[in-house]
Amino acid sequence: MSSQLNIPSGVVPEPLLSVRNLQVGIVGAKRLVHGVSFELHAGATLGIVGESGSGKSLTCHALLGILPTGLAVTGGSALYRGADLTRLNRRGWKPLRGTRISAVFQDPASYLNPSIPVGRQLAEALRCSLKLSRSQARERGLELLKKIGLRHAEAVYCQYPFELSGGMLQRVLIAIAVCAGPELLIADEATTALDVTVQAEVLDLLAELKRELNLALVLVSHDLAVVAQVCDQVIVMRHGVIIEAGTTAQVLADPKHPYTRSLVDNHQEYGLERFLEREMEDA
Numbered sequence: 001m002s003s004q005l006n007i008p009s010g011v012v013p014e015p016l017l018s019v020r021n022l023q024v025g026i027v028g029a030k031r032l033v034h035g036v037s038f039e040l041h042a043g044a045t046l047g048i049v050g051e052s053g054s055g056k057s058l059t060c061h062a063l064l065g066i067l068p069t070g071l072a073v074t075g076g077s078a079l080y081r082g083a084d085l086t087r088l089n090r091r092g093w094k095p096l097r098g099t100r101i102s103a104v105f106q107d108p109a110s111y112l113n114p115s116i117p118v119g120r121q122l123a124e125a126l127r128c129s130l131k132l133s134r135s136q137a138r139e140r141g142l143e144l145l146k147k148i149g150l151r152h153a154e155a156v157y158c159q160y161p162f163e164l165s166g167g168m169l170q171r172v173l174i175a176i177a178v179c180a181g182p183e184l185l186i187a188d189e190a191t192t193a194l195d196v197t198v199q200a201e202v203l204d205l206l207a208e209l210k211r212e213l214n215l216a217l218v219l220v221s222h223d224l225a226v227v228a229q230v231c232d233q234v235i236v237m238r239h240g241v242i243i244e245a246g247t248t249a250q251v252l253a254d255p256k257h258p259y260t261r262s263l264v265d266n267h268q269e270y271g272l273e274r275f276l277e278r279e280m281e282d283a
Contacts, residue, residue, distance in 0.1 A: 013041060013042070015039040015040055015041050016040055016041055016042045016080065016081065016183060016184060016216050017039065017040040017063075017078065017079070017080050017184060017216065018039050018040075018077075018078070018079045019036060019037055019038050019039070019063070019076070019077070019078045019079075020037050020076055020077050020078075020079075021035045021036075021037055021075060021076035021077070022035070022036040022037070022059065022062060022073065022075070022076035022077070022078060022086070023035055023036075023073065023074045023075035023076050024055070024058050024059070024062050024067065024071060024072070024073055024074065024240075025071065025072070025074045026070060026071060027070055027071070027072050031074060031240070032055055032058055032071070032240050033055040033058050033059055033062070033240040034055075034239075034240045034241045035075075035076065035241070036055070036059050036076070036235075036237075036241075036242055037076075037242070038233075038235055038242075038245065040184075040216050040218065041216065042183065042214055042216050043210070043214045043215065043216060044216055044217075044232055044233065045210060045216075045217040045218075045219065045230055045231045045232045045233070046217070046218050046219070046231060046232070046233045046234070046235070047219045047220075047221065047226075047227030047230070047231035047233070047234040047235070047248065048060070048218065048219070048220045048221075048234075048235055048237060049221060049222065049223075049224055049227055049234060049235070049236050049237070049263065050222065050236060050237035050238055051222055051238075051263075052222065053239075054237040054238050054239065054240070055237050055239070055240035055241075056220050056237050057188055057189070057220060058071070058240075059237070060103075060186050060188050060218060060220055061188075062078070062086065063078050063085055063101075063186065063218075064085075064097065064101065064103055064186060065085060065086075065088055065093050065097070073086040080096070080100075080101065080184070083096075085101075098125070098128075098129060098177075098180065098182075099129050099180040099182060100180075100182055100183050100184065101182055101183070101184045101185075101186070102177035102178065102180070102182040102184070102185050102186070103177060103185070103186040103187070103188065104170070104173050104174055104177050104185065104186070104187045104188070104190045105173075105188050105189070105190065106188065106189040106190065106192050106193055107193060108161075108166070108169040108170045108172065108173040109161055109162075109166075109169055111173060112161045112169065112172070112173065113161075114160065114161050114162060115160070116160070117157065117158050117159060117160055118156065118157070118159060118160070118161060118164065118169075118172045119138070119141055119142075119145070119156070119157030119158060119159075121172075121176065122141040122144065122145070122157075122172065122175055122176050122179065123137035123138050123140075123141045124137075125176045125179050125180075126140050126141060126179050126180075129179060129180035130179070130180060138157075140179070141157065141175075141179075142154065142157055144175040144178075144179060145157060145171075145172070145175060147175075148171045148172075148174055148175050148205055148209075149171060149201070149205060150168060150171055150172075156168065156172075165198075166193055166194055166198070167194055167195075167198035167201065167202065170190060170191075170194065170198075170202055171202070171205065174190075174202070174205065174206070174209070178209055178213065178215075181213060182213075182215065183214075183215070183216060184215070184216045184217075184218070185206075185209075185210075185215050185216070185217050185218070186217075186218045186220070187206060187217065187218065187219045187220065188220045189220055189221060189222070190202065190206075190219075191203060191221070191223075191226060192221070192222070192223075199226070200229075203226065203229050203230050206219070206230060207229075207230050210230075217230070217231075219231055224252060224263055224264060227248065227252075228248055228252055231248050232247065232248060233245070233246070233247055233248065234246070234247075234248045234251050234252070236251065236257065236259070236260045236263070238259050243257045243259055243260065244256055244257045244259075244260045252264055
């Protein structure tokens, strides 16, 4: 679990993650992400919004050091506690990825071994990251499955991925992602493939884990209603560029860019209006 920092009164804490002029492109050719910059503090939540091809997922993959073959960071930096994530090699990433920095993606089934029960996969992650014994890992794994809201955790522990629903698989993947108590969690379209009810449950789970673990959360989505439910800050991307940024309430209630306005208008029917009404009542 991430520790709370004792910050003296009047002192502004350093950001946990500071991204400056990040650029991603095809090696020797076209640039796809153009100068993305933002800061994220411990316990804060940032939404990255944009339609398919906007560069939001490439930005996150660059932060995780998992860009597809042929793509590379071509400029800028991403400082995490003073270490530039864009310059880390495999050895440099070893103490960070899956422990201090974790991720959850859109299709959980593709990240789980279909031939191994999900409980054993969670236990293996616990053993690798926390150096637990087999019995300790099993006990902790069952605790995590219960914590993330899975009923009959003992039965789920022994089930294979194909025996679980998409929402249950996503919860298992979240359990694996947070099992080592990371400081930063990147959720890249983590609720896109889920139906509306399950999506809301997973978002509630992420919000609860953020509060309990003091997680810094980056939530990537094409859905403004999803971001409105969870995020403190939001950046809107289009064609690899940030076109608008600010607090979620500011950007969604009073969008300045025509593209952001079109996204807000197109998502009104999916529940965004309820968020805007709540913000107006709280103001």
